[in-house]
Amino acid sequence: MTAPQRPRVPRRALDGVLLLDKPLGLSSNDALVRVKRLYLAKKAGHTGTLDPLATGLLPLCFGEATKFSQDLLEADKTYEATMRLGIRTTTGDAEGEPLDVRAVDCDEAAVRASLQRFIGEIVQIPPMYSALKRDGKPLYEYARAGQTVEREGRQVTIRALELIACALPDVTFRVTCSKGTYVRTLAEDIGEALGCGAHLVALRRTGVGALTLDHSVTLEALSEATQFERDSWLQPVDALLSTFPQVCLSDDDMRRFLHGQRLKLSSLTIAAEAVNAARVRVYSAQGRLLGVAKPGEGVLAPERLVVTTES
Incomplete structure (x- = not known):
């Protein structure tokens, strides 16, 4: 005798934007799936991925708001990042294995001067551990197989780059950058400019276009809230269009x-x-x-x- 099927929970037609403060260790898609389930939403999408090792602002769109998510994909992003000087890794961040270790001979003044050199239009070589595709296959698949393929440099724009803290070998900075910028690569390039190499150890997104963390909510708070409270955190659709x-x-x-x-x-x-x-x-x-x-x-x-x- 087969067990009776559990009744399907009806999905809701919601329109709006949720500013999620994504936790560490969760992919953007996993965060979206969890939030969509909590809201019982029919239709939802996110506005650009954050790596599992990154935290911070992840705008999630529901219903009619999904029509305008592309505008945020094109928008500038702001991050707070911490890089560790003296060590390069295979991935450019703390997940990778060390490639080489060098002495850190610079001081805070040298770090400040180096940051200034990267403001404006720069060319980045996309990292091998990225979702960019070559011959239909993501670059990270080649990287995991121990292969390196040639990548063309891409022009990106660093709108602002400022030092927050310098406790060598760790350096924390804030960057506002154009679409397509890899902060991991920026940290590596700054490290090379300082002559010691670097890798990213922490990354937090604080702004997407005109949206900030000010009205964001954590996944934990959403999980513990009532449905009425969850709905109260939804921003109107035009929150994506304020500019x-x-x-x-x-x-x-x-x-x-x-x-x-x-x-x-x-x-x-x-x-x-x-x-x-x-x-x-x-x-x-x-x-x-x-x-x-x-x-x-x-x-x-x-x-x-x-x-x-x-x-």
């Missing part, structure tokens, strides 16, 4: 916009900053988010729409 200029539409224009029609800019009351923006967020006269649009060539063209029962 975009805002456009408000009349009821007639709203209906046309939601049907995918382009609107003449000359017929809209729209600020100059919005006319010249790459993208704008669009609202109804009542303040409901309708989606994002691209202004240009005299029209406001719908790009991605928010679907609600009111639409």
Whole structure:
């Protein structure tokens, strides 16, 4: 006799953004699966991975918010990182085996000067232990097999780089960088510039675009909370779009916009900053988010729409 099947728990249609403070040792996907289960959410996704050894800000999108997750993938990121001078490892971080050990002869002044050299546009060679693919296979698979393949340098931008603490051989710094920057590689390159090598021992993401850890919640707190408390931590969908200029539409224009029609800019009351923006967020006269649009060539063209029962 077969055991009766357990009834399926109904999933909820949620729209919003959760700012998760990801714990150490958990992959971004594992964190997403756990949070999605706690919220009983139908649809959820994250906005860019954090390594298991990294902690900090991981925005998770639910429902309609997943349409705008790409904007955060493209956004600048801010990290606080600690590197250990004098030791290079196979992975560039504390998970790897030591490759070589050198004396640390620099002082704090030399560290500060070295950090300044990396501000601006720089070229990084992606690490072998990364998810970048070569011939359809992630680089880390080659690395685990003891193989090294040639990688092309990629240009990234270091917006800001400042020293937080210098207790040699450990150095803690804060960096704001463009999409595609490997902080492990940055630490290794700084170590080479100082003549002693380095590897990353701690990494915490504190900002993604305009989002910060200020309103984040831990997985532990979520697990212990009631469903009402969990829902109260959800940010609105437009939390992802706060850097975009805002456009408000009349009821007639709203209906046309939601049907995918382009609107003449000359017929809209729209600020100059919005006319010249790459993208704008669009609202109804009542303040409901309708989606994002691209202004240009005299029209406001719908790009991605928010679907609600009111639409």
